[in-house]
Amino acid sequence: MPWPAPCPVAASPDASTAAARTLAWVDRAVIGLNLCPFARAVRVKNQIRCVVIDATDVEALLRALCDEAQRLMDTEPAQCETTLIVHPQVLTDFGDYNDFLDRVDALIEALELDGELQVASFHPDHRFADCDADDPG
Secondary structure, three states: OOOOOOOOOOOOHHHHHHHHHHHHHHHHHHHOOOOOOOHHHHHHOOOEEEEEOOOOOHHHHHHHHHHHHHHHHHOOOOOOOEEEEEOOOOOOOHHHHHHHHHHHHHHHHHOOOEOOEOOOOOOOOOOOOOOOOOOOO
């Protein structure tokens, strides 16, 4: 089933490709495998903002996350209920990314958005403990 066009993203071709690949993965994995019971509804209603961040360090990524969290809180849910933040140039190592999530939780708490926003994290190299790299989960 084709989905509505994604919300606008960064204008560069690389950003458009990254956003398209991410949304295709959402369709295939998150929705297709029913990993998130809320994903299908917001995707069908085109309420997902997919933004590609050009950050090259974690501090810039945290600033972008802060901006996107505030944007999401300031936007009517009927327009955008979910934001996907794609950051292809930073935290490519899963261990570093996993460690970074503690800082994300602290940021959400510092912004007093805990209980308002829920961060669901995904990384292309994620795998459960004791699973082989090619194991889908």
